[in-house]
Amino acid sequence: MATHSPETTHGHEGGTAHHVTSSRLLIMTGGALLVLTVLTVAASFIDLGALNDVVALVIAITKALLIIFIFMGLRWSTQIPRLLSLVGLFMLLLLIIATLSELLTRVWVPLPGH
Amino acid sequence: MASVALPAPRKTTSRNYLNAATTVKSWLLTTDHKRIAILYLISISVMFVLGGAAAGLIRLQLLTPNNTLLTYDAYNKSFTMHGVIMVFFFLIPSIPAVLGNFILPMQLGAKDLAFPRLNLLSWYVYMVGAIFTLVALLWGGVDTGWTFYTPYSTQYSATAVIPVGLGVFIVGFSSILTGLNFIATIHTMRAPGLTWFRLPLFIWALYATSLVIMLGTPVISITVLMVAIDRILHVGIFDPALGGDPLLFQHLFWFYSHPAVYIMILPTMGVISEIFATFSRKPVFGYPFVAMSSLAIAILGFLVWAHHMFVAGISAQSALIFSFLTYLVAIPSAVKTFNWTATLYKGSISLDTPMIYALSFIGIFLIGGFTGLFLASLGTDIHLTMTYFIVAHFHYIMVGGAIFGFLAGLHYWWPKMTGKMYSEFWGRISSVVIFIGFNMTFFPQFIAGYWGMPRRYHTYAPEYQILNVLSTAGATILAVGYILPVIYLLASLRNGKPAGNNPWGATTLEWQTSSPPPTYNFLKTPIVTDAVYHFHLPAGDIAVDGHGDGQALGPGSAPATPALPAKTTDER
Amino acid sequence: MAQQVARPTVPAVPRAAAPIEAEHHVEHLGHHYESLDQQHHANMVGMWVFLMTEILLFGGLFCAYFYYFAAYHEVWMEATRLQNIVAGTINTAVLIISSMFVALAIWAVQTNRIRMAQILLALTIVCGLIFLVIKGYEYYSHFTEGLVPGAMFQWEGPAEMKRPAQLFFWLYWVMTGLHAAHMVIGISIIGFILYKTMKRTYSPAYFTPVELGGLYWHLIDIVWVFLFPMLYLMGGHYGQ
Numbered sequence: 001m002a003t004h005s006p007e008t009t010h011g012h013e014g015g016t017a018h019h020v021t022s023s024r025l026l027i028m029t030g031g032a033l034l035v036l037t038v039l040t041v042a043a044s045f046i047d048l049g050a051l052n053d054v055v056a057l058v059i060a061i062t063k064a065l066l067i068i069f070i071f072m073g074l075r076w077s078t079q080i081p082r083l084l085s086l087v088g089l090f091m092l093l094l095l096i097i098a099t100l101s102e103l104l105t106r107v108w109v110p111l112p113g114h
Numbered sequence: 115m116a117s118v119a120l121p122a123p124r125k126t127t128s129r130n131y132l133n134a135a136t137t138v139k140s141w142l143l144t145t146d147h148k149r150i151a152i153l154y155l156i157s158i159s160v161m162f163v164l165g166g167a168a169a170g171l172i173r174l175q176l177l178t179p180n181n182t183l184l185t186y187d188a189y190n191k192s193f194t195m196h197g198v199i200m201v202f203f204f205l206i207p208s209i210p211a212v213l214g215n216f217i218l219p220m221q222l223g224a225k226d227l228a229f230p231r232l233n234l235l236s237w238y239v240y241m242v243g244a245i246f247t248l249v250a251l252l253w254g255g256v257d258t259g260w261t262f263y264t265p266y267s268t269q270y271s272a273t274a275v276i277p278v279g280l281g282v283f284i285v286g287f288s289s290i291l292t293g294l295n296f297i298a299t300i301h302t303m304r305a306p307g308l309t310w311f312r313l314p315l316f317i318w319a320l321y322a323t324s325l326v327i328m329l330g331t332p333v334i335s336i337t338v339l340m341v342a343i344d345r346i347l348h349v350g351i352f353d354p355a356l357g358g359d360p361l362l363f364q365h366l367f368w369f370y371s372h373p374a375v376y377i378m379i380l381p382t383m384g385v386i387s388e389i390f391a392t393f394s395r396k397p398v399f400g401y402p403f404v405a406m407s408s409l410a411i412a413i414l415g416f417l418v419w420a421h422h423m424f425v426a427g428i429s430a431q432s433a434l435i436f437s438f439l440t441y442l443v444a445i446p447s448a449v450k451t452f453n454w455t456a457t458l459y460k461g462s463i464s465l466d467t468p469m470i471y472a473l474s475f476i477g478i479f480l481i482g483g484f485t486g487l488f489l490a491s492l493g494t495d496i497h498l499t500m501t502y503f504i505v506a507h508f509h510y511i512m513v514g515g516a517i518f519g520f521l522a523g524l525h526y527w528w529p530k531m532t533g534k535m536y537s538e539f540w541g542r543i544s545s546v547v548i549f550i551g552f553n554m555t556f557f558p559q560f561i562a563g564y565w566g567m568p569r570r571y572h573t574y575a576p577e578y579q580i581l582n583v584l585s586t587a588g589a590t591i592l593a594v595g596y597i598l599p600v601i602y603l604l605a606s607l608r609n610g611k612p613a614g615n616n617p618w619g620a621t622t623l624e625w626q627t628s629s630p631p632p633t634y635n636f637l638k639t640p641i642v643t644d645a646v647y648h649f650h651l652p653a654g655d656i657a658v659d660g661h662g663d664g665q666a667l668g669p670g671s672a673p674a675t676p677a678l679p680a681k682t683t684d685e686r
Numbered sequence: 687m688a689q690q691v692a693r694p695t696v697p698a699v700p701r702a703a704a705p706i707e708a709e710h711h712v713e714h715l716g717h718h719y720e721s722l723d724q725q726h727h728a729n730m731v732g733m734w735v736f737l738m739t740e741i742l743l744f745g746g747l748f749c750a751y752f753y754y755f756a757a758y759h760e761v762w763m764e765a766t767r768l769q770n771i772v773a774g775t776i777n778t779a780v781l782i783i784s785s786m787f788v789a790l791a792i793w794a795v796q797t798n799r800i801r802m803a804q805i806l807l808a809l810t811i812v813c814g815l816i817f818l819v820i821k822g823y824e825y826y827s828h829f830t831e832g833l834v835p836g837a838m839f840q841w842e843g844p845a846e847m848k849r850p851a852q853l854f855f856w857l858y859w860v861m862t863g864l865h866a867a868h869m870v871i872g873i874s875i876i877g878f879i880l881y882k883t884m885k886r887t888y889s890p891a892y893f894t895p896v897e898l899g900g901l902y903w904h905l906i907d908i909v910w911v912f913l914f915p916m917l918y919l920m921g922g923h924y925g926q
Binding site for chain 3: 224225226227228229230290293294295297298299301302303328329330331332333335336337340343344347348349350351356357358359362365366634639
């Protein structure tokens, strides 16, 4: 592959080395994810008003980032997976945000008599 | 017997992908990208005939204002079938799955796509999706239009929406598999020395197309699945009477279906770039801009979907933003058109059949593109939405764009695919017939639409008859134009002159191997030492077949690309 | 006769095919790749592209969810309170642990602990099955409580909330159902990898399929990481 595609030569030396994530880091990440799960459930039992939703989503995003960067190894990957996951994320946000922004700025003119 | 055996080696010196094995099983279980391309070519041609037949019914019905050939119901089913088959089963797979499948690995100097078995699976998935749709046809058809607008499709239509929805859902996975294969192949299977900015523009176009496929198709898949589920549950997720919102469906639908237009047009643009370079014997003017404009179209294509919903009651702010963004798409499209035109300047132009199609494409695409700008502007759109103006506009893009591109590419690569030349005379005749027939069919529809003739009705006011008669007459000419290539291309298989490796004097890698190519495309992995489209070099020095053997190079021993030319000369 | 004709062509063929086939006896290497490295790279790119697609497959449903979340916020808060939060929490934990097991299995193969990798993969499957059993139990209790959208839907809250609440449960069933379908596929994939690991196919020199299976499993986990707060926690559970 090193002979084939220039972009991969930046990724890992000689093209053959693969990153080995240590078992300790993996277990610690798993532990952190469990703690975050407990946190998010605990937070849902406290009245934070509108913040409840925000907290739940922020914790979910944190957990997802931990899984992507450590379990899925994006932290040590080549550029392509990073680019692809960014593109995927961007499109997901585009779909949701553009649709919601349309919904939330919509103004219905009431019919007379209704 | 011996006398038969003797000349045989000369006649069949190239054992190629077509004669490597000839059993039906060897075709149905092949993982050779070239054979899968042929399988796709046959399948989409059958679907094209079916979709075309539905179009024929529509045009016949509209010959007179109150024709009784079709009932309103049969008419609705005809245009739905025409739309569903043409969009999902012909236009979207046409260039990527046939020409892309065949040519992409060869232009990269690879032996196959990255995942040959997934490639075969993609064809089978396509067939399953097609069968679902055809079963629905026999079942009595669908009358929702290819857009499946809710709540009609979820609550009220009494036709086979679920089988067709599932068919669309399934066929989506076939394009996803193709797109996935293309992206992985382009990233990892390029021949040594073939850097990104040495890639042929067809590859850039297919890369952009694949991105659109991968990002858009899953959304339409899940959306039609939601429609199918709601037809069973009747909860009304898209039904305003039951608390749902049809605009959500339209958002999700057009999030894919607008970019789907770019799935059709981007590969065409790639084909046109190749043909313009080859037949004017010049590098494409402003190569990096043409390459980047493909990506720009892919990105901008995702930012404009709500322009299909201007009259559906979306918010004014959103409409304004989407209208503005729609104008922006014109920029990369214009970049391409200007650069193609500039490529012609002072070129040695030869008007062979592919070039005639390519030149026709430019004119038609200009009309299709500019009328798109009319529709992007909010005020005009309100007048023109749901009229024949829209029908004419998107046929100028889809037929004039995608089908002209497909025919251009098919004529360009036919000698490579089959090893035979078709009749150039008939090729030119039919390209002109198609051009005339196409414009005669669809240009009157612009006028009819501008005058206010609504689409999707089986009758119309008598004032529009002259335009509709013209249109139907044009459709007849167009049909003749489509039948001609079938005849002379098939005839070329039997009587065609041998094409030779490079009949057009093109520079991309697929022309450096024999026609038809051997099973693994190249006897030795080519090494690329120069930019693409280098017509200034003498023919023998164009790209390198056999100077280098990629096999021998292990990882780590990669020769630095700039050093290669000197090295190869030394070896000589 | 056909054989006779074909014979003379044979000398031409080895020259064509020999360099390709003769040099390609590297184990696990597909015929069309140049090197194991290229194959690994292609597989990884392919998998990430596929995951990108998966994000948007769920993305359509996520979009629908947030659309109605914005439109019917009150109802959503009511509806999440009908969920079995204990079952949801346990399932989240089970899935996170299974994800960790898969990640550890890759580490084990990379460091040549094949026996340990087998155990970790088996544990992953067990976790996956536990998840499905708990999910099935939840489905069953929703079924008996009438929280199935459609004709059988029962709603005890304010009457005007019934239709939107039904939309919530429509999304709940479809989203978790699609996720469960992915779980079933994921378990099959991990099962296949386990089988291959038992046959000692993988080693520190070749473990691409383990990595690919792991990536898929992690994606399923990520989807659930979002489904859990969206379908169980939004609006909070205080005051119950």
